Amino acid sequence: MCSAGQLNVKTGTRRGAGPDDSRQPAVSGTDCGEEETMCVGVILGFPPEIARELQEWRASFGDPMAEVIPAHITLITTTPTQDWAATREHVREVARNQEPFDITISGTGSFRPVSPVVFVNVEEGFEECVKLHEKLQTGPLERMLPFPYHPHVTVAHDVAQENLDEAETVLRDYRATFPVVSMGLYEHDTNGIWQLREELDFGGDTDQAQQADPSHRGGRSSAAN
Numbered sequence: 075m076c077s078a079g080q081l082n083v084k085t086g087t088r089r090g091a092g093p094d095d096s097r098q099p100a101v102s103g104t105d106c107g108e109e110e111t112m113c114v115g116v117i118l119g120f121p122p123e124i125a126r127e128l129q130e131w132r133a134s135f136g137d138p139m140a141e142v143i144p145a146h147i148t149l150i151t152t153t154p155t156q157d158w159a160a161t162r163e164h165v166r167e168v169a170r171n172q173e174p175f176d177i178t179i180s181g182t183g184s185f186r187p188v189s190p191v192v193f194v195n196v197e198e199g200f201e202e203c204v205k206l207h208e209k210l211q212t213g214p215l216e217r218m219l220p221f222p223y224h225p226h227v228t229v230a231h232d233v234a235q236e237n238l239d240e241a242e243t244v245l246r247d248y249r250a251t252f253p254v255v256s257m258g259l260y261e262h263d264t265n266g267i268w269q270l271r272e273e274l275d276f277g278g279d280t281d282q283a284q285q286a287d288p289s290h291r292g293g294r295s296s297a298a299n
Contacts, residue, residue: 113262114161114271116150116210118177118203121252128194128229135192135230135241147177147196147203147225149257150210153217158261161214162272165259168209169274174255175202179227181249182242190233192241193226194248200225206257 119125125145132140155161177199185191196203203225211217230241259272 111154111156112158113152113154114150114215115148115152115260115262115268116165117258117260118147118149118254119256119258120145124250124252128227131241131245132229135237136233137230137237139231143228145227145229147227149203149207149225150215151219152262153211153215155214157214162259164213164215165210165257166272166274168206169257169276170278171209172206172257172276174253174276175199176251176253177203178249178251181247182229182245183226184238184242186238188221190231190235190238191228192230192238192245193228194245196225196227198251199254 120128128145129140132145178197179194180197181195183193183195185193204223207223207225211219211223229245230238254276256273256275258270259274260268261271263269
């Protein structure tokens with residue numbers, strides 16, 4: 075598994091930046107923490123070597139978020155909740171009932187013209203991600219989204235059109251396969267920073283927050299400063 079840590083992104087840098095589906099209009103940072111409302115996100119992280127490679131590609135396309143957002147697959151975009159205990163138990167229960175699975179990312183796609191985003195496709199594991207999303211986006215995290223959930227790995231967002239074109243072309247033949255064995259539950263704190271609150275192993279004991287284990291293989295949620 076990749077080492078887990080703090081996703082050190084202030085939403086003032088880019089509206090809604092963090093564990094977010096770049097196709098979805100995120101809840102703004104000013105909505106989080108107001109009137110007993112907090113915001114959470116859930117992601118799948120990548121092995122460090124793959125995450126590092128994709129971050130380097132993202133930086134090469136001129137995306138400043140490459141420095142602060144590690145490669146990941148969003149399961150739950152920025153979502154408000156008023157009950158942290160219920161939310162945590164809900165996410166833990168989903169993790170307890172999820173078996174590890176393999177993911178293959180391959181080729182590129184884009185949300186243009188709706189959103190200036192180029193991404194690497196999720197090929198193998200697509201349905202597993204969709205089912206996880208559907209299970210998570212219930213109960214305390216139930217929320218109507220304006221677009222259908224589409225698992226993907228953002229590699230360029232809100233940059234010049236020529237840079238988006240380059241990203242879509244250069245990574246057209248990119249391919250990587252890895253196991254995912256856990257997911258990360260994040261909170262948007264009062265300082266506007268995404269903090270990893272729990273790393274939840276699939277099919278395991280999630281009664282206690284899991285500690286990051288950099289030596290473990292596979293796709294643990296990777297969040298770096």
